[in-house]
Amino acid sequence: xxxxxxxxxxxxKLGMWLFLFTELILFSGLFLxxxxxxxxxxxxxxAAGREMHLFFGTLNTAILxxxxxxxxxxVTAIQRDERRTTLLLLGGTVLCAAVFLFNKYLEWSAEIGxxxxxGSPKLVAGPPGESVFYGLYYLTVGLHGLHVLVGGTLLTVxxxxxxxxxxxxxxxxxxxxxxxYWHLVxxxxxxxxxxxxxxx
Amino acid sequence: MTKDAQDxxxxxxxxxxxxxxWLGLLCLTALTVWVSRLDLGIGHVxxxxxIASTKAGLVIAFFMHxxxxxxxxxxxxxxxxxxxxxxxxxxxxxxxYR
Numbered sequence: 001x002x003x004x005x006x007x008x009x010x011x012x013k014l015g016m017w018l019f020l021f022t023e024l025i026l027f028s029g030l031f032l033x034x035x036x037x038x039x040x041x042x043x044x045x046x047a048a049g050r051e052m053h054l055f056f057g058t059l060n061t062a063i064l065x066x067x068x069x070x071x072x073x074x075v076t077a078i079q080r081d082e083r084r085t086t087l088l089l090l091g092g093t094v095l096c097a098a099v100f101l102f103n104k105y106l107e108w109s110a111e112i113g114x115x116x117x118x119g120s121p122k123l124v125a126g127p128p129g130e131s132v133f134y135g136l137y138y139l140t141v142g143l144h145g146l147h148v149l150v151g152g153t154l155l156t157v158x159x160x161x162x163x164x165x166x167x168x169x170x171x172x173x174x175x176x177x178x179x180x181y182w183h184l185v186x187x188x189x190x191x192x193x194x195x196x197x198x199x200x
Numbered sequence: 201m202t203k204d205a206q207d208x209x210x211x212x213x214x215x216x217x218x219x220x221x222w223l224g225l226l227c228l229t230a231l232t233v234w235v236s237r238l239d240l241g242i243g244h245v246x247x248x249x250x251i252a253s254t255k256a257g258l259v260i261a262f263f264m265h266x267x268x269x270x271x272x273x274x275x276x277x278x279x280x281x282x283x284x285x286x287x288x289x290x291x292x293x294x295x296x297y298r
Contacts, residue, residue: 010270017273021280028284032291039295054233061229069222072213072263079212183264190255193229194248198236 009173016177020184023147027188030140034195037132044129049199051116052137056107057197060100061189067096068186071155071179081169083162090159090175093182097152104145137196144188151182211268221262228255 038045074089115122118138123131158178161167167174232251236244261267266277 014273014276017276021276024280025284025287028287032288035288036291036295039292058229058233062226065222065225065229068259068263069218072218073215075265076212076215076218180264183259186263187256187259190259191252194232194236194252198232199244199248 007171007173012173012177013180016180020180023184023188027140027143027191030136030143031191031195034136034140037129037136041127041129041132044127045133047127048130048133049196052197053107053110054197056103057193060103061193063096063100063103064186064189067093067100068183070096071182075172075176075179078162078167078169078172078175083165083168086162086175087159090155090162094152094155094159097148097155100148101145101152104141140192141196144185144192147185147188151178151185154178154181211265213262213265213268218262221258225255225258228258 070089070092074086074093077085077089111117112120116134117123118131118135123134155178158167158175161174228251232248235247235251238244240247260277266274
């Protein structure tokens with residue numbers, strides 16, 4: 001009983017990475033669907049892709065990249081035992097997540113306002129390729145948005161634990177794994193952005 | 201326990217380096233938007249995916265510390281990416297040459 005609080009640091013991180021791989025494969029399935037349907041309906045996809053809000057897409061890309069930087073810095077800060085800086089950086093990350101979701105809300109409201117949502121009369125009457133494009137768009141971006149929500153919540157819990165002192169310079173695997181999850185959210189957006197907003 | 205202690209301190213990346221990676225990611229984002237406005241036809245797809253993969257590489261290597269991880273995690277990442285490559289490659293082999 002010399003180590004009553006045994007922590008398997010490497011094991012915790014390995015587990016997180018294995019989970020991230022399953023997430024990667026989950027989203028790859030959606031990207032594959034996108035690719036296969038793009039090959040079948042190139043013109044409809046191009047027409048639908050031109051309707052996307054490039055401004056929102058680019059802004060949200062910059063926001064997510066910045067949030068990734070902040071959470072990466074938070075890991076460095078906790079390694080240096082700078083608790084205040086860690087909390088500020090985590091707060092910034094969660095703020096970025098909230099702004100991202102707010103932008104998403106504005107973007108989806110505008111699209112739904114124009115009659116573009118799965119099963120809408122406009123899409124049902126239009127060419128099938130366009131409704132496939134928007135269906136995949138809502139599914140992929142919606143699932144990604146859910147991950148933003150989960151990641152934001154997770155990092156809030158991590159920040160509270162840092163404040164309470166349960167996560168500190170000697171034991172911060174929670175923060176590190178939370179950060180890894182957040183980077184995955186960023187990573188997936190890095191591919192969603194060109195596929196849905198830019199290529200077509 | 202000594203190994204755990206080493207793990208905790210081994211790979212700390214300075215703020216400056218992280219900021220440099222962030223600037224690189226922002227430049228690549230600007231580049232990919234600019235490229236998408238050019239008239240390249242099918243080149244768009246390859247160009248955009250190449251830039252996105254470069255950005256993903258930067259995030260994984262530096263923000264996710266993969267550059268400083270041991271052999272096990274790197275090997276697993278390789279296996280995951282290889283699986284994805286097979287998965288994607290065979291699907292398109294079917295879709296494009298059916």
